[in-house]
Amino acid sequence: MIWLASLAILLPFLAAFAGMLSGPALGRLLPGSPRRDGPALIACAPVAVSLVLSAIVAFVVWQDPGERTGSLAVIDTGSVPIRVGLQVDGLSAVVALMVCCVALAVQVYSVAYMDGDRRYSSYAAFISLFTAAMLLVVLAGDLIVLYAGWEVMGICSYFLIGHHWEERANSRAAVKAFLVTRLGDVGFLIGIIVLGVGARTFEIHGVLTRVWTMPGSTLTAAALLLLAGVAGKSAQFPLHTWLPDAMAGPTPISALIHAATMVAAGVYVVARLYGVFVAAPGALAVLGVVAVISMVGAALAALAQDDLKRVLAYSTISQLAVMAAALAVGARSAAIFHLLAHGAFKALLFLAAGCLIATTGSTLLAKYGGLRRGMPITFWSMTAGYAALAGVPPFSGWFSKDSVIEAAEHAALHGHDTAEAGWFAYAPLAPEAAPSIPPPSAPPSMPPLSGLSGDLSSMGGRPPFSDHIVGYANIPPGELSTSVASIDLPSWVAWLVYLGLLLTVALTAAYATRAWLMTFFGEPRGTYEIREPSRFMSWTVAALAVPAAILGFFGLGASELRPHAGPALLGIALLAVGGGAVYLRWNRDPASDPAVALGPVRRVFARGFYVDELYATAIVRPVQALARGVVGFDRRGVDAAVVGAGRGARRLGGLLRITQNGNPQTYLTGLLAGVVVITALVVIFR
DSSP states (O other), rough: OHHHHHHHHHHHHHHHOOOOHGGGGGGGGGGGSSSHHHHHHHHHHHHHHHHHHHHHHHHHHHHOOOEEEEEEEEEOOOHHHHHEHHHHHHHHHHHHHHHHHHHHHHHHHHHHHTTTTTTTHHHEEEEEHHHHHHHHHHHBHHHHHHHHHHHHHHHHHHHHHTTTTHHHHHHHHHHHHHHHHHHHHHHHHHHHHHHHHHHOBBBBOOOTTGGGSSSSHHHHHHHHHHHHHHHHTTTTTOOTHHHGGGGGGGGHHHHHHHTTTTTEEEEHHHHHHHHHHHHHHHHHHHHHHHHHHHHHHHHHHHOOOOOOOHHHHHHHHHHHHHHHHHHHHHHHHHHHHHHHHHHHHHHHHHHHHHHHHHSSSSSSSGGOOTTTTTTTHHHHHHHHHHHHHHTTTTTTTHHHHHHHHHHHHHHHGGGEEEEEEOEEEOOOOGGSSOSSSSOOOOTTOOOOOOTTOOOOOOOOOOTTTTOEEEEEEOOOOOOEEEEEEOOOOOHHHHHHHHHHHHHHHHHHHHHHHHHHHHHHSSSSSSSSOOOOOHHHHHHHHHHHHHHHGGGGGGGGSSGGSSOHHHHHHHHHHHHHHHHHHHHHHHHHHHHGGGGGGGGTTHHHHTTTTGGGHHIIIIIIHHHHHHHHHHHHIIIIHHHHHHHHHHHHHHHHHHHHHOOOOHHHHHHHHHHHHHHHHHHHHHHHHH
């Protein structure tokens, strides 16, 4: 199992290595074929094999739930060792499968989308490296190994967003994405170190085993530091500003970043280390507040955007915040369920947007209209994507959002006693793994449930990603018990999350309906020929429409993911309110933008509440002014002193070299003059 997972990571990495090493020369692999076919084959085939391997791993885990770990090497650091190993369980297996599915779709789609690009081989190689890095994050069994994949994704995003670096907007967007995410990653790395040193191991399994033996202050500090990295990678407030600008990159890259890599990594890490956050409820409260600000603010911003890709970008920020909100209220399964559903419909929406851009040559909604007549595949596929995004039953987004809303409702109405956080297994640890500090007899706020014992992985009725084993504790040998983790979340945070989710559902339906109507209905507003793009592109989009439509049904086996009447009807009502309001406004004048109804606040929403301008005023300009002052001091002070010393030495040397000019006559004249002077002095002072 571990070797299959290792191969799934290694194959895209080898494809990236081959693409970067050989470059366009790979085009000669297939004589008589276009020059792109060689790089395309190297890019697509390894990811396809990784997809098969990931599917096998996921099937085995589904058939026989449980955790598999394996170490490939151990690096002795002198203190806490680093184990280069992998960990495969239900959560990592299903997310890895999703990553490979989306990566393969993006690689196949890019063969046509990037046709004629002279740097296609490096582009495809970076996608393969991006995929390998995300798989490493998902399957890592050690926090340092996870961090390595985390950072490789950061540099890949820089190169891919700035692929067309000749354009100023692209290069600036790439630098902004790199710097903003690095800012969060500083806290993330420190959080990993705090957690690893506190647990005396960087192994994820070992960290979760020792959660309840670590001081609460250490756990809270580590969790908050980890959240800094999560906010950067998953584009959550206040480090969200890089993601809308990143839309300057190629559209397939936007699909990859938004659906399967980069931004999904932050939410995944919180779910993977959920035991740490359960033990640090203060961090979960912070996560909940950040999630509400991000989900509502980004949804309002999406409602006012003129650019389709920026609509989808702000939508991603909002939907990731929905996942974060689910984690904050203890709905780990619902968060991962929405992560998977979002990966399907957001990849679909971005790649469908690429079809629109290839046909119209524009990303502006004002340039679209009436496209359903000549682009039926794109129309129906994108309709499925928008329906899943808005939460229209029975599409995938409806199931996943309903489970999140229900969990938030329980947290708000009943408090943490009924919050579904996950199963904690209390099992005896190996003697060498047992901490020296005696663990408490029972973790705080963790009352045992009577009648539950045995192997938790054997519990039926749960999808493979909801193992719910999010932490461990040491107990005397021979004993085994389980309990449900309760989240001590302040009631006002729970209510804030719940009301924010309800508002976000209505806003999501509104901006999805607006984009759908302005794109496919009304009269055409451009001079282009309305037609489907390459079959590679349209067929890939059509294939992604299938999981976006049916993925939600896979959650029916779990009670916490199954729709229930109250939350489901409430979600449908809010969907009708948001979508219906936009439709009624659009129906008055199909040629106009429904967002004009926002009035003067539209500009505020469209500018993302001027957060970028605030950062420019409070941070960027002062730093630039300080840099200019440092440069000025360097030139007028340090440089002036150095240059002045050099000039003084040259002048002094010039005076001394007057007597050393290489002219014998001058030397003889000086000698005679000296003799005369000495003789005169002897005569005078004798």
